[in-house]
Amino acid sequence: MKQIIQMIKTKKRNKTGLQFILFTMMSLITSLVELGSFALFNYVIFVPYENIALSWWLINYSVDNGGLTAFLAFSLSFVVSQTFNFFVQRKVTFKASNNLAISGLLYALMVLILFALQLWIPTIIRVPLANRIGEPWADFVIKNGNMMLSFLIQFPVIKFIIVRVGQKPALEQDA
DSSP: OHHHHHHHHTTTTTHHHHHHHHHHHHHHHHHHHHHHHHHHIIIIISGGGTTSOEEETTEEEOTTTTHHHHHHHHHHHHHHHHHHHHHHIIIIISOOOSOHHHHHHHHHHHHHHHHHHHHHHHHHHHHHHHHHHOHHHHHHHHHHHHHHHHHHHHHHHIIIIITTTTOOOHHHHHO
16 A cells, blocks of 8 residues: 555656556446446346347357347447446546547447457357356356457557547647
């Protein structure tokens, strides 16, 4: 705790460290949004569709993989949380002043890549994992693994690419 307080006091020197701490805290809030919406979608709203298989390219949500219910729950909870995350991280963590449209498009591109990964990963590991720990636990383990993957990729991409593109030089911002 002392190190965090010291880092806040010397924020100019440790801007990236402070941003990482703030990014982590905001990501935890985003995780609650994602887990909450996932539970709502997977266990309440889309339950009637669990016996409908969905298969397209690498994505194979067979009935054993949770069917259309799992696909909709994984995908929509990700979309909801990433929309929330974009605005929170952009303004709170990075205090971005760059073009909203450009940063939004770059963020959307990053999210689409993560989205594809997060839809594909469950189709590979859900059945073996569910056989070991049960379907409800397998879904949450996979969801948390996917969220960790997003977290590890997003901080450097947002910090070093998304909020910097189209940003005015420091002298122009101060004027």
